[in-house]
Amino acid sequence: MDCKPLNPFIETKVRMWYRLHNKKRNGFMSRKDFIEMADSFIAEFKLDAEMAHEIRSWLVDGWSGLIKFMKTIGEGTKPNIPIDKIPTVLMVAEKLSKDGTITEDEYTKAYAESLQIQPSPFPACFSEMLSFFFKIFDTDKDGFVTEKDFARGWRCFGIENSKAVKAIFAELDPSGTGKVDRDTYVGAWLEYMTGMDKNAPLAKYFTPDIL
Ligand SMILES: [Ca+2]
DSSP states (O other), X not given: OOXXXXXXXXXXXXXXXXXXXXXXXXXXXXXXXXXXXXXXXXXXXXXXXXXXXXXXXXXXXXXXXXXXXXXXXXXXXXXXXXXXXXXXXXXXXXXXXXXXXXXXXHHHHHHHHHHHSSSOSHHHHHHHHHHHHHHHHOTTOSSEEEHHXXXXXXXXXXXXXXXXXXXXXXXXXXXXXXXXXXXXXXXXXXXXXHOOOTTSHHHHHOSGGXX
16 A cells, blocks of 8 residues: 655655765665664763663664554554555565665655554654653753753764754754753654644754755
């Protein structure tokens, strides 16, 4: 079964995100690329074994994680994973489990499937992942992320443009407190991946100029 095309604005944003974290800028992401990305976080934030394991499961095996997450939807009832509606999610998870490469088109299609099945596992699963990253970035555990830690984290994702990162941080921290809380961080990413606001902080700055 083929899923509907994504809304063009959301598709543009999903493709932009793929290009941003495709550090080699070669159009392909392999298991090895995701392992390298996880390793850069582990080194930069000196993650302990438990956190290192968790970041690998999110970054390297994220699509398999999404499939597992779907088993938790409808708690108390028998999980009913609509396999026929998410063929690209399954294919991408399978490829990345075996060091295959995924393309931008495959990533975008898998994303569309995961967003369009009902109930979509994406917002809840993605929020959990974002909260985990926030925990990493909040290095002094005060419940806030500073601009410095924010920039360190985003560099690990492959976003080196410090001017853009500074501008995004300023949008997330409009009163200039120098810190951003978890709900603001998670909300900004959820808006980026699922929302329609063209002036939202990430949508505004995640443009080809940032690459
Ligand atoms: Ca902090």
